[in-house]
Amino acid sequence: MHLGLVGYGNIGKALLGLMGAGEPARLTVLARPGKTVDLPGAEVVETVQELIAAAPDLLVECAGHAAVRDTAVPALRAGIDVVLVSIGALSDVALERALHAAAEEGGARLILPAGAIGGIDLLSAMAPAGGLEVTYRGTKPPQAWRGTPAEELIDLGGLTAATVFFSGTAREVAQAFPKNANVAATLALAGAGMDATRVELVADPQASGNRHAYSVHSPLGDYEIRIDNRASNGNAKTSAATIYSVLREIRNRKGPVVI
Numbered sequence: 372m373h374l375g376l377v378g379y380g381n382i383g384k385a386l387l388g389l390m391g392a393g394e395p396a397r398l399t400v401l402a403r404p405g406k407t408v409d410l411p412g413a414e415v416v417e418t419v420q421e422l423i424a425a426a427p428d429l430l431v432e433c434a435g436h437a438a439v440r441d442t443a444v445p446a447l448r449a450g451i452d453v454v455l456v457s458i459g460a461l462s463d464v465a466l467e468r469a470l471h472a473a474a475e476e477g478g479a480r481l482i483l484p485a486g487a488i489g490g491i492d493l494l495s496a497m498a499p500a501g502g503l504e505v506t507y508r509g510t511k512p513p514q515a516w517r518g519t520p521a522e523e524l525i526d527l528g529g530l531t532a533a534t535v536f537f538s539g540t541a542r543e544v545a546q547a548f549p550k551n552a553n554v555a556a557t558l559a560l561a562g563a564g565m566d567a568t569r570v571e572l573v574a575d576p577q578a579s580g581n582r583h584a585y586s587v588h589s590p591l592g593d594y595e596i597r598i599d600n601r602a603s604n605g606n607a608k609t610s611a612a613t614i615y616s617v618l619r620e621i622r623n624r625k626g627p628v629v630i
C-alpha cells in the first residue's frame with residue numbers, strides 16, 4: 372500500500388511506529404511548510420497538490436480540525452480515500468457537505484474510524500430504525516483540559532472532585548472543544564445526529580485516563596458502554612486506542628478478512 376499521511380504529530384508518529392518493516396510499502400507525508408520531518412524512506416511534500424500528484428492509495432488525516440478542509444476535501448475530489456481522525460470537524464455543516472460532495476465527485480470514500488470509542492458498529496446499525504436516544508459523558512483529568520475553553524469555565528488546578536463543566540449537544544461541544552470532542556461527534560454521526568446527541572464534559576482530578584461513557588436507547592434495544600482509555604504518550608488529550616483504531620482501518624483495507 373502507498374499511504375499518505377497528513378499530520379506527523381502524536382498520532383502520526385505513533386502510528387508509523389506501530390507498523391512493521393515494509394508497511395506501508397510507500398509513504399508520502401504532507402508536512403507543514405518549513406517543518407522538518409525526519410523519516411528515512413518517506414517522501415515528504417509541503418503542498419496538498421504534491422501529495423495528490425503522488426497518488427497514495429489511502430490518506431490518513433491526523434492533523435487537526437483546521438487541516439481537514441485544505442487536505443481531505445481536495446484529496447477526496449482527486450479520488451483518494453481518506454481516513455479522517457479529526458471527526459469533530461464535521462460538526463461544521465458546510466465542511467461536512469464539502470467532504471460529502473468531494474467524495475462523490477472523486478468516487479472516493481471518506482472513512483470515519485471509531486477512534487477512541489467503541490460500539491460504533493452497533494450504534495450505526497441501529498440508526499436507520501430511528502428513535503435513538505444517545506447520552507455521552509467524557510471525563511478526563513484536569514491537565515487534559517488545559518488549552519481548552521474549560522480553563523475559563525472552571526479552576527482546573529483547584530478541583531477536588533469530578534466536575535461537569537459543559538453540557539449541550541454534540542454539535543455545540545465539537546465546536547467549542549475541537550481537540551476533545553471527536554468522540555462526541557463520532558457518536559452523533561453514527562447515531563442520533565449532531566443536534567440530538569446529548570453530551571457532558573467532566574474534569575476529574577482522580578481520573579487516571581480518558582473515560583468515554585455513553586448510553587443508547589433504541590426500539591431495537593438498549594446498551595451502555597464505558598471505556599477507560601489510557602492517554603497516548605505524546606498527548607494527554609488523545610487516547611492511545613485512537614492510534615490503534617487508525618491502524619485497524621489501514622490493515623482492514625488490505626488483509627483478506629475485514630473485522
Ligand SMILES: NC(=O)C1=CN([C@@H]2O[C@H](COP(=O)(O)OP(=O)(O)OC[C@H]3O[C@@H](n4cnc5c(N)ncnc54)[C@H](O)[C@@H]3O)[C@@H](O)[C@H]2O)C=CC1
Binds near residue numbers: 377403606
Ligand atoms: N477520532 C478520535 O477519536 C480522535 C481524534 N483526534 C484528532 O486527531 C488530531 C491529531 O491528534 P494528535 O496527533 O494527538 O495531535 P498533535 O497536535 O500531536 O498532532 C497534529 C500534527 O499535525 C500537524 N499539522 C497540523 N496542521 C497541519 C497541516 N495543515 N498539514 C500538515 N500537518 C499539519 C501538526 O504540526 C502536528 O504535528 C487531533 O487534533 C484531534 O482532532 C484525537 C483523539 C481522538
Ligand SMILES: O=C([O-])CC(=O)C(=O)O
Binds near residue numbers: 509555581610
Ligand atoms: O479520548 C480521546 O482520544 C480524545 C477525545 O476525547 C476526543 O477527541 O473526543
